[in-house]
Amino acid sequence: MQQALKFDTYQRQRRRTQLSQTVTYYVVVIALAIVMLYPVAWLVASSLKPLDEIWTNVTSLIPSTLRFENYAEGWSGFGGITFETFFRNSFIHAGVGTLFTVVSSAIVAYGFARVKFRGRDIWFSIMLLTLMLPSQILMIPQYIIFNELDWINTFLPLLIPRLGGDVFFIFMIVQFIRGIPIELDEAAMIDGSSKGGIFFRIILPQIVPALVTAAIFSFYWTWEDFLGPLVYLQNPNLYTVAVALRAYTDTGSINNWGAVFAMLTLSLVPVILIFVFFQRYLVEGIATTGLKG
């Protein structure tokens, strides 16, 4: 009888410590989530606040009234150019650039992963070594070359180099292809398929997840890329959103911070949307390959 009672209190106690552990866990995790997301929420809230409230009611995340005019005023841009132009430029830069990068990377990756040719291992090592190069080494001579070619103030310096693919993605896709059974290739070869045919009919459908991951990262990095457009696009009509935002806020005498915050928020929308829809690919891409995010 006594034994049973003891056991009962023991169980109750255990359950209680378990419960308190769970509660502590969620308190910590939620508190941290608030700290992490507060700045983003603050930005969105500020973009909707009435102008006199932005710097007076600073910590609040809830505007007293929603002022959507901030978005209309921000969209009208500056210097006679609306944000429609900047967003279009950014979509060209990130969209076309991503297309070039992913298509080339897939083709090159197939060559390295499935064709045995002389010098393959050497070229592969050389390619991986280029990952170490800081972009600063290439930036200045590339600028001089593109300047000689008269490519400044066009998208060409930002797009043409990407036809060579991206080493990170080539490596990632190579690893992915190596995981596909070689028997599939051999069966197709017996059926008389060429290497090109195998690539299109056998490999390409299988590596779609890797291509999606590469496309997402490529789009992110290009959308957020600042240095490239800053250097090559000096004509405001060609500004991408990133360069435009910085020019917009650089005047030092902004009265309409509501409009600025509205455009800052809007510039994050494509990135956040992709994150929401393709989170799984992103998280797996980072966890398995160590791609910087």
Add this chain to the structure above:
Amino acid sequence: MTEPAAAIPGPERVQDALLSAAKTKARNKDFKRNDVVGYMFISPWLIGFFAFSMIPIAISLYLAFTDYHLLRGGEWIGLANFDRMFNSDIRYGRSVAATFKYVLVAVPLRLIFALAVAMLLNTKRRGVYWFRAAYYIPSVIGGSVAVAVMWRQLFGGDGRVNEGVVNTLLGFVGIERLNWFGNPDTAIWTLILLAVWQFGSPMLIFLAGLRQVPAEYYEAASIDGATAWQKFLRVTLPLITPIIFFNFIMQLISGFRVFTQAFVITAGNPLDSTLFYALYLYRRAFNDFQMGYAAAMAWVLLLLIAFFTFISFRTSRYWVYYETKES
């Protein structure tokens, strides 16, 4: 001199030899065809490599020894750029100091945070998936100009009308208002905090690594009566040293190259306390058009990164633990 008997070909050996010669020939033909096909497939990268890496590197090396000005052209000046960098350019020294300070503080802090949060999320509790996503969001948007502009305002960037949310929040706990961007000691902390806030990608890599640690090890440690802290020190930490090392190298390299945040948030001010290497290099190249000097700076940056990576690899054998196959 007699040949060894085995080397004299009998009829069947001749046949073998012919057969193998035919095979080699076929293989060679195959090889040649594959050579063409292989190089066709990798040609996009190969052409890009020569056009946009090899040739620029050669030019860059040449530029480093010239006084190249975009508008005037250049002349060979030998080591004068490097002499100027190390002996007479005070701002260069300041930019190196600022970069080292940033790397030395931001990289370890970021890794510690990433590991701590990964440990926190390495559980089967309900909802961890959502927290993982929430903590990763700052890293997704973190490199953008939008976040940089926002960050500046959070710390009271526009000082006349805006004291900054951070100052207001600090005021609640009784800490006096800080002039973040006016003081050389505090400005760099706004950038370090931004880096720490974006611990998402090292966190995900740590999380993947933590999943690899066999559960039996923890069970064994529990039976031996190990506390949670002991389990962390004796089981978790040694087993994930390869991942710590990988994250460290990646963060180190990107830390040396930080640009956008400093350009937008502090612009190198005050008193060059946040004039990071990449920012100073950009200014020399594209504001002053001193491209020879900037190219020389870029080569020193490459050597710096290579040196620290090399040192990290050399010291890694003393603390990185690889589970070998024989154990």
